[in-house]
Amino acid sequence: GQSLEQPSEVTAVEGAIVQINCTYQTSGFYGLSWYQQHDGGAPTFLSYNALDGLEETGRFSSFLSRSDSYGYLLLQELQMKDSASYFCAVMDSSYKLIFGSGTRLLVRP
Amino acid sequence: DVKVTQSSRYLVKRTGEKVFLECVQDMDHENMFWYRQDPGLGLRLIYFSYDVKMKEKGDIPEGYSVSREKKERFSLILESASTNQTSMYLCASSPSTGQSSPLHFGNGTRLTVT
Numbered sequence: 001g002q003s004l005e006q007p008s009e010v011t012a013v014e015g016a017i018v019q020i021n022c023t024y025q026t027s028g029f030y031g032l033s034w035y036q037q038h039d040g041g042a043p044t045f046l047s048y049n050a051l052d053g054l055e056e057t058g059r060f061s062s063f064l065s066r067s068d069s070y071g072y073l074l075l076q077e078l079q080m081k082d083s084a085s086y087f088c089a090v091m092d093s094s095y096k097l098i099f100g101s102g103t104r105l106l107v108r109p
Numbered sequence: 110d111v112k113v114t115q116s117s118r119y120l121v122k123r124t125g126e127k128v129f130l131e132c133v134q135d136m137d138h139e140n141m142f143w144y145r146q147d148p149g150l151g152l153r154l155i156y157f158s159y160d161v162k163m164k165e166k167g168d169i170p171e172g173y174s175v176s177r178e179k180k181e182r183f184s185l186i187l188e189s190a191s192t193n194q195t196s197m198y199l200c201a202s203s204p205s206t207g208q209s210s211p212l213h214f215g216n217g218t219r220l221t222v223t
Binding site: 004008033035041042043044045048087094096097098099100101102 | 113142144149150151152153154157165167168199211212213214215216217
């Protein structure tokens with residue numbers, strides 16, 4: 001079957017660094033994406049990794065290890081506005097984008 | 110900016126009713142998708158479409174159908190609504206099939222079936 005596993009909740013302090021992990025098992029693999037969703041809002045695209053390694057976009061970085069079927073989203077210099085749900089997603093061999101169940105990040109002052 | 114518009118933010122329907130959820134995108138995107146979002150389950154794909162009049166089943170198509178008569182519009186149809194279809198429904202579009210082409214989501218329709 002196809003599955004993506006990520007922690008359900010993470011709590012961190014403002015200014016800190018937090019890592020949200022994602023492991024996946026899918027039929028076919030065309031890269032790992034991350035989306036952010038604030039309460040009541042639409043999911044928005046954050047990053048995409050097709051190859052192994054770290055991709056950096058401002059305070060956010062995303063990492064992929066295809067041999068380990070594993071990736072993570074790294075958020076640095078946390079701000080209160082980063083409190084949201086974060087979803088990893090993988091495109092399978094049928095070009096369907098499969099999402100994880102989401103990690104709720106709570107940033108505390 | 111890409112705009113994906115879902116016709117209703119909140120909808121309340123009765124069991125057995127036929128329900129139409131409408132979605133329009135304004136960026137001439139080829140691909141459109143319908144997901145439902147439930148607590149603890151993430152986003153689950155119901156149907157998607159790569160072109161006008163084309164449709165493909167996602168992971169949970171049972172109880173749903175779709176229509177794409179025009180490129181910009183993708184409708185989700187619940188033929189006979191049931192209480193287990195109470196959920197948040199999210200429409201999305203993307204310009205191509207590659208995952209490097211991100212999905213742009215609408216703000217969602219929260220459907221309650223009583």
